[in-house]
Amino acid sequence: MPVLSQVLPSPSPSPSPGSIGGFDGLGSVSRWQRGRERMVVAALFLCALLSVLTTVAIVTVLATEAFGFFREVGILEFIAGREWTPLFNPRHFGVLPLLGGTVMIAVGAGLVAIPLGLGSALYLSEYASSGVRTVVKPLLEILAGIPTVVYGYFALTVVTPALRYLAPETRIFNAASAAIVVGIMILPMVASLSDDALRSVPRSLKEGAYALAATRLEVSTGVVLPAALSGVFASFVLALSRAVGETMAVTLAAGATPQLTMNPLESIQTMTAYIVQISLGDTPAGTIEYRTIFAVGLLLFTITLAMNLVSHRIVRGFRERYE
Amino acid sequence: MVKPQTVLETRNLTIRYGDSAAVIDVSLRIPAKTVTAIIGPSGCGKSTLLRALNRMNDLVSTVSVQGEALFHGKNLYASDVDPVELRQRIGMVFQKPNPFPKSIAKNISWAPLLNGYRGDVDELVEKSLRQAALWHEVKHKLNDSGLELSGGQQQRLCIARTLAMNPEVILLDEPCSALDPASTSRIEDLLVELAGRYTIVIVTHNMQQAARVSDYTAFLCDGRLVEFGPTDRVFTRPENSETEAYVTGKFG
Ligand SMILES: Nc1ncnc2c1ncn2[C@@H]1O[C@H](COP(=O)(O)OP(=O)(O)O)[C@@H](O)[C@H]1O
Ligand SMILES: [Mg+2]
Numbered sequence: 330m331p332v333l334s335q336v337l338p339s340p341s342p343s344p345s346p347g348s349i350g351g352f353d354g355l356g357s358v359s360r361w362q363r364g365r366e367r368m369v370v371a372a373l374f375l376c377a378l379l380s381v382l383t384t385v386a387i388v389t390v391l392a393t394e395a396f397g398f399f400r401e402v403g404i405l406e407f408i409a410g411r412e413w414t415p416l417f418n419p420r421h422f423g424v425l426p427l428l429g430g431t432v433m434i435a436v437g438a439g440l441v442a443i444p445l446g447l448g449s450a451l452y453l454s455e456y457a458s459s460g461v462r463t464v465v466k467p468l469l470e471i472l473a474g475i476p477t478v479v480y481g482y483f484a485l486t487v488v489t490p491a492l493r494y495l496a497p498e499t500r501i502f503n504a505a506s507a508a509i510v511v512g513i514m515i516l517p518m519v520a521s522l523s524d525d526a527l528r529s530v531p532r533s534l535k536e537g538a539y540a541l542a543a544t545r546l547e548v549s550t551g552v553v554l555p556a557a558l559s560g561v562f563a564s565f566v567l568a569l570s571r572a573v574g575e576t577m578a579v580t581l582a583a584g585a586t587p588q589l590t591m592n593p594l595e596s597i598q599t600m601t602a603y604i605v606q607i608s609l610g611d612t613p614a615g616t617i618e619y620r621t622i623f624a625v626g627l628l629l630f631t632i633t634l635a636m637n638l639v640s641h642r643i644v645r646g647f648r649e650r651y652e
Numbered sequence: 653m654v655k656p657q658t659v660l661e662t663r664n665l666t667i668r669y670g671d672s673a674a675v676i677d678v679s680l681r682i683p684a685k686t687v688t689a690i691i692g693p694s695g696c697g698k699s700t701l702l703r704a705l706n707r708m709n710d711l712v713s714t715v716s717v718q719g720e721a722l723f724h725g726k727n728l729y730a731s732d733v734d735p736v737e738l739r740q741r742i743g744m745v746f747q748k749p750n751p752f753p754k755s756i757a758k759n760i761s762w763a764p765l766l767n768g769y770r771g772d773v774d775e776l777v778e779k780s781l782r783q784a785a786l787w788h789e790v791k792h793k794l795n796d797s798g799l800e801l802s803g804g805q806q807q808r809l810c811i812a813r814t815l816a817m818n819p820e821v822i823l824l825d826e827p828c829s830a831l832d833p834a835s836t837s838r839i840e841d842l843l844v845e846l847a848g849r850y851t852i853v854i855v856t857h858n859m860q861q862a863a864r865v866s867d868y869t870a871f872l873c874d875g876r877l878v879e880f881g882p883t884d885r886v887f888t889r890p891e892n893s894e895t896e897a898y899v900t901g902k903f904g
Contacts, residue, residue: 459713533750537810540708540744541763541817542736551762556753 391630394623401617407624413587413603415621416612426587427625430504430597434579437508437593438515438572443565445512446519450561453520454527455549466524469517477514481581484510489582496594502584505593510578515568522567526560527553563640570636574629576601600629656683659821659851660705664719667700667709674700676875677719682868687843687852689866689883691859693898697875698855699747702823704728705853706742707735723821740767742821743814748830749806751798751813756781756790759798759809760816767817776816784812785842804835811842822846824854828861840865859899863887871895 399407402422410423449469453462489506493499499506530553538552554561584596585606598606604622612619660682667675675697682688690698700709707728709715721728728738751759760777761769769776777794781787786808790801798809807827814822824843828836843852843865856862862869862883869886871879871894879886879895890896 531750533746533748534752536708536711536746537750537752538763539711540706540739540746541813542739542767543763544736547766551766552752 388630391623391627394620395627398617398620398624401620402624411589413598415618422621422624424600424625424628426589427598427600427603428628429589430583430587431573431599431601431629433504433593433597434508434511434575434583434599435569435572437505438512438575439565439569441509441512442516442519442568442572446516446564446568447523447561449516449520450523450527451549451554453524455545455553466521469521472517473521475514477575477577478581480510480514481507481578484578484582492594499594500584500596502582502586502596503594504583504597507579507581507583508593510582511572511575514575514578515571518568518571519564522564523557523561526557526564529560530556559643559646563643566636566640566643570633570640573636574601574633576605580605600625604629656686658682659684659724660853661722661725662701662704662720663722665701665704665721666718667697667704668716668718669700669712670714674875675704675872678872678875678877680870680877680880682851682853684851685848686867687847687854687865688868688870689862690853690855690870690872691857691862691898692872692878694857696872698857698872699825701872702825702853702855703744705821705823706739706744707733708744710735740817741819742823743817743819744823745807745810745814745825745827747826749803749810751801751806751809753797753799755795756798756801756809757794760813763813764816764818780812780816781809783815783846784808785838785845786812802835804831804838807831807835807839808842811839815846819850821851821853824852826855826857828856828858836861859887859901871898873898 407422407424409425410421411425412421412423413426414421453465457465484506488509489499489501489503492503492506493501534552534556535548538548543551579599580602583599583602585598585602586596587598587603588595590597604625607619607622658681662678662680665675665678665680666673678701690702692698703709704717704721705723705728709717717729723738723742726733752762754762757773757777760780761773764776765773778787778791781790786805789805790796790809798806801809807830811822811827828839831839840861843854846852847865847867854862854865866883868881869879869883870877871886871890871892873894879890879892881891886895887899890899
């Protein structure tokens with residue numbers, strides 16, 4: 330996913346100069362050592378270059394193909410149209426149903442992941458003993474590594490039947506089920522990143538609160554959480570951007586019915602699920618139908634990039650305040 | 653002169669971090685409405701001893717306490733003592749100013765409101781800031797963040813929020829060590845002023861400060877109480893040669 334490079338620090342291509350042979354003093358560095366150092370620098374530079382080039386290439390392909398699409402379909406029709414039927418007549422290229430589906434999944438996932446994730450983070454950072462922490466924290470990271478197809482399968486075999494038991498009108502493929510598993514999927518991310526933010530609140534601040542006869546709960550919610558709010562908020566945005574980009578679980582569980590609806594028990598389609606559908610289907614390359622996926626992809630890319638930039642911003646502001 | 657009443661007392665108090673003792677067998681009586689200074693070289697256990705008096709050491713999981721610490725004759729470490737209630741009566745100011753990232757007014761009112769204060773909040777804020785000699789500098793910006801104040805102002809804000817709880821005892825752990833000389837002398841003046849109304853225990857490694865502000869001085873070395881007595885006596889006629897070396901600057 331190219332957008333990840335936006336939030337991760339870019340690898341530095343230059344190792345510290347003089348780290349090889351510096352101890353002996355400049356005069357005694359052999360030509361062989363210097364040559365080797367140059368080679369290492371060059372190799373590292375190539376690695377950095379490769380990742381930058383890949384990102385540039387992806388964005389270029391997205392942009393040119395999308396450009397081809399927008400020569401035939403007006404941007405306004407795309408952005409504001411309420412019907413998405415690119416594969417059959419009469420054809421409509423309004424992306425709102427797909428966007429709506431994506432937003433519904435993201436909001437639903439947020440409703441699951443944000444309260445639970447924040448609760449876990451508060452528990453981990455303020456209440457858990459160090460023994461519990463050393464077990465739970467790596468566990469969260471492992472949980473974040475479960476392949477997303479497993480979540481999709483979990484939605485179909487567990488969550489959807491449960492929903493249909495509770496509300497029989499629920500469709501086999503429905504937004505709620507997908508939103509719930511995506512929520513479970515991003516929960517470890519919210520918990521782990523919020524926990525980091527909460528733990529970076531200076532100890533001195535907490536001590537100040539305890540010394541004023543605050544209870545642990547009052548310290549956690551009245552001082553620690555407000556002080557860490559920007560970091561916590563950034564974790565929400567980052568996790569939601571992951572929910573927006575999530576593909577496999579929503580493709581499996583939410584269905585393939587692009588429609589503007591507020592009912593989460595209905596079948597919908599997200600932007601990512603649509604891209605999968607066309608990519609796997611037999612739509613001939615070069616046609617307008619085929620190009621839709623680049624337009625949708627560009628929109629998706631823009632949204633997740635914006636969300637990542639926002640969360641990056643927030644985190645940086647937070648660091649400046651406390652470090 | 654009537655012998656002053658004892659507010660805080662330690663009896664054979666020993667405090668360990670894991671296996672290593674930071675405070676060893678300290679017995680000490682702190683008289684009411686006076687300023688007691690705890691002096692001694694760095695790492696000798698001053699902070700540990702001070703933090704035992706409002707049970708802040710509870711927050712460190714490795715700490716174990718032996719002996720007694722009494723507040724009005726009652727053991728602080730008895731099982732029925734709630735440390736939160738205790739801290740309503742014994743406030744603390746720290747080495748590094750640590751105002752909350754909240755407005756100046758909220759810094760003051762946050763804890764009293766949590767602890768059942770039902771009076772007028774603006775009045776409490778003004779009164780506390782006046783007591784801490786900060787009111788005139790901040791009265792026009794009570795809604796600004798406490799973090800925007802200078803270091804010396806931040807420390808007075810921390811004193812003000814402690815006073816707002818209306819405690820009996822105020823513990824201060826090197827409150828001026830992060831401040832410039834001008835801010836330091838303002839806070840020293842403030843302490844002298846507050847001394848009549850509160851029992852104050854101040855940790856300092858600045859001998860002049862101890863001499864200027866305190867009525868009693870305890871000299872701690874390697875976790876042990878070496879000498880305790882009226883400040884002028886400890887400084888002019890120390891009974892112990894170690895104390896003498898320390899207060900005359902010939903230590904180590
Ligand atoms: N949280 C802690 N965990 C372990 N050891 C500590 C801790 N705090 C202080 N100590 C140790 O206890 C001793 C006394 O420390 P402290 O009370 O802070 O001394 P002082 O305030 O006089 O400089 C020192 O040896 C210090 O290393
Ligand atoms: Mg100390």
